Amino acid sequence: MAGSKAFFLAILGCACLCSSVLAVRELSDVAMVDRFERWIVEHGHVYEDAAEKARRFEVFKDNVAFIESFNAGNNKFWLGVNQFADLTVGEFKSTIANKGFKPISANVPTGFKYENLSVNALPTSVDWRTKGAVTPIKNQEQCGCCWAFSAVAAMEGIVKLSTGRLISLSEQEIVDCDTHDTDEGCGGGWMDGAFEFVIKNGGITTESSYPYKAVDGKCKGGSKSAATIKGYEDVPANNEAALMKAVANQPVSVAVDAGGRTFMFYSGGVMTGSCGTELDHGIAAIGYGVESDGTKYWILKNSWGTTWGEKGFLRMEKDISDKRGMCGLAMKPSYPTEQK
Structure with missing residues (x-):
């Protein structure tokens, strides 16, 4: 019982x-x-x-x-439930990261005007936002034109440094009008191609004159130029010291592997750890610094709006053992040269 x-x-x-x-x-x-x-x-x-x-x-x-x-x-960084939270990693890679980026297999050799600078003589930290050379965060939305946003961010920086004026330039003009060779608007492109377009076009107009629509549109010929560039150069590949020389002097376009889940939901801190090097996203390096614990980092401007990252920006570990840099950011950097 x-x-x-x-x-x-x-x-x-x-x-x-x-x-x-x-x-x-x-x-x-x-x-x-x-x-x-x-x-x-x-x-x-x-x-x-x-x-x-x-x-x-x-x-x-x-x-x-x-x-x-x-x-x-x-971890040294943290994640957040952002606008991508209803996407699988595969969907994110195919629609947000990989979509709209076509890295070329080889670059035509260019000069590198910062070659002879000494890394030891560079400032320990640089943030082009504090020097008024970075426009507010933009959002490419569903259009795969990260390459245009990256190139425009770099051009906005050099125009500010050359003229003293910070002008928000038009990504949409590049999307609509730069449709030759590897550049196909929302279908993908490359930052160097955008630089070449602006040089051949005789300049680029303002954001307000040619506002962003997040879709491919018909080129509006005859837009009044607000700024132009003299040329562009590629930073020596797989060399973070060389990239540091360039970023110490101006904002630089860089390509990264943004297809990982931690990149997808990055919310703040210094991104560290393992990361891929299959370049699928164009952003801009706008500075570098050192955390209180000694961790060195790059400051990067993204084009996914202010609900992603540190109000649209990202800090990523600098000077890692892999010469390609965190997420491959040292593999194919480039920058425009002074305004004419």
Whole structure:
């Protein structure tokens, strides 16, 4: 009798425990649904139907779990639930990172005017934002033209340094009008190609005169030039010291591998650790510095709006053992030369 009673109590206890676990799980799901609904409103997402929304919710849950697990670890940077939280890594790579970037296999050799500078004579930190050479963060949205945003950021910097004027230049003019060779607007391109276009075009107009539409459009010929460049040069490949020389003197276009999950959800701190080198995204190096713990980093301007990263910017570890740099950022940097 005593044995039967003990068995009954055990079954009852198990049932209560299972019921409690289910209740907690249900409460957790309710909280996650509420979080998802608030995220949808925040980012203005609209889904085709209930089935698509349900599928996106499952992806959202998985991404949130990854982000929270990563942030619980001992890392120098942290992740956030940003505008990409309903995308799988594969979708992100094909629509946000890889889409719109076509790195050329080989560059035509150029000069490097900063070659003879001594790294030891360079300042320990540089931030072109504090010198008024960086425009506010922009957002390429669904158009695969990161290459145009990267090139424009570098050109805005050299125009400021050459003329004293910070002018927001038009990515859309490049998207619409630079459609030759490897450059195909929202279909992809390369920063050096954008520089070549501006030189041949006799300049580039302002953002306000030729506003960004995030789609391929018909070239509006005859736009009034607001600025132009003399030429462009490529930084010696796989050489962070050479890149430092260039960035100490002006903002520089760089290419990175942005297809990783940590890059996708980067929210702040100095990105460290392993990273790929399959270049799939163009951004701009606008400075460098050193953390209080001695970690050296690059300051990078992205084109995914202010809800990504440090209000649109990124800090990435500098001077790592891999000569290609973190995420390959030292593989193919380039910069425009002075305004004519």
